[in-house]
Amino acid sequence: MDEVDKIIDDIRALRVQGARNVALAALRAVRIVADRSNDDLLRDNVKSVVIRLAKTRPTEPAMRDALTYVLRHLSSKEELLRAIDRYEDELRESETKIAEYGAHRIPDGGTIITHCHSTTAINVLRRAKELGKEFRVIVTETRPLYQGKLTAKDLLAAGIPVTYVVDSAAYLFMKDADLYITGSDAITSDGYVVNKIGTALMAAAAERFNVPYYVAASTLKYDPVTAAGYPELIEERDPSEVIDPSELPGAEIRNPAFDVTPPELVDGIISEIGIYSPQIFPAMVAQTKGVSDLEEVIALFRLAKERGK
Numbered sequence: 001m002d003e004v005d006k007i008i009d010d011i012r013a014l015r016v017q018g019a020r021n022v023a024l025a026a027l028r029a030v031r032i033v034a035d036r037s038n039d040d041l042l043r044d045n046v047k048s049v050v051i052r053l054a055k056t057r058p059t060e061p062a063m064r065d066a067l068t069y070v071l072r073h074l075s076s077k078e079e080l081l082r083a084i085d086r087y088e089d090e091l092r093e094s095e096t097k098i099a100e101y102g103a104h105r106i107p108d109g110g111t112i113i114t115h116c117h118s119t120t121a122i123n124v125l126r127r128a129k130e131l132g133k134e135f136r137v138i139v140t141e142t143r144p145l146y147q148g149k150l151t152a153k154d155l156l157a158a159g160i161p162v163t164y165v166v167d168s169a170a171y172l173f174m175k176d177a178d179l180y181i182t183g184s185d186a187i188t189s190d191g192y193v194v195n196k197i198g199t200a201l202m203a204a205a206a207e208r209f210n211v212p213y214y215v216a217a218s219t220l221k222y223d224p225v226t227a228a229g230y231p232e233l234i235e236e237r238d239p240s241e242v243i244d245p246s247e248l249p250g251a252e253i254r255n256p257a258f259d260v261t262p263p264e265l266v267d268g269i270i271s272e273i274g275i276y277s278p279q280i281f282p283a284m285v286a287q288t289k290g291v292s293d294l295e296e297v298i299a300l301f302r303l304a305k306e307r308g309k
């Protein structure tokens with residue numbers, strides 16, 4: 001299989017997962033296409049791969065941000081490749097800052113609980129460990145695709161003790177947690193946090209036991225199309241990820257990939273511009289990075305909506 005087709009297939013099949021990793025993989029595909037194109041063909045070739053990538057996973061504003069950025073830097077191959085380098089550098093710098101700010105919030109001697117696999121949240125925990133903090137992390141397995149296993153492996157490799165539990169044990173374990181942390185795929189203009197299915201249920205449990213809930217997410221996760229009135233699309237995946245449908249003839253089987261946590265259940269978003277409540281986060285993004293050109297991002301969002309077509 002061609003390298004670019006493979007990246008696209010890996011993103012769609014979740015062999016590459018986590019919003020940040022998805023955005024980086026998309027840039028890798030664009031880089032390969034740019035490398036293979038001369039300046040005459042650059043525009044057409046890159047635009048066509050951008051469209052294919054945008055359709056792979058609709059709930060990914062971080063990838064859309066990267067792709068919109070690509071479309072803005074198409075005057076020459078040299079300019080595009082330099083721009084991609086710059087974007088990747090900024091992403092790395094933002095991860096380091098988020099890890100540092102977030103690590104200060106991790107209670108020494110405490111118990112942390114997390115859900116799914118977020119590189120950003122894991123970096124926060126890794127950095128806290130580097131700073132000498134001791135803590136245990138409760139990791140939920142994250143049905144149906146068990147991203148919790150990846151999280152558990154990453155944390156164990158960093159020397160952080162892990163307790164691995166089924167998703168439905170989250171309420172029980174939340175009682176003894178000192179902090180709940182996840183990543184995010186998208187943050188809307190009114191401060192709602194979109195993340196892996198189950199995140200909101202755990203946020204409700206966290207509120208019940210007064211456990212603070214923090215979301216580790218770069219400003220790339222802010223989705224500007226929501227400011228133009230578009231709802232964040234929730235990706236619905238193949239039911240066969242949940243169960244073989246032939247085992248339950250006649251039953252409707254649903255497999256939404258994400259849920260939406262309301263801002264009042266989130267204590268703070270840990271981003272590279274600082275830790276802010278979700279209610280003011282969008283204003284802080286606009287103040288720091290400027291207001292996005294909505295027409296540009298809406299065009300790509302429309303394409304993403306046509307997933308699979």
Ligand code: RUB
Pocket residue numbers: 014016017018019020021116117118119120121147182183184185195196216257
């Ligand atoms: C992964 C998921 C992660 C966010 C943030 O879902 O919900 O919490 O993507 O990840 P999926 P990161 O497995 O469906 O991609 O912090 O790495 O961007």
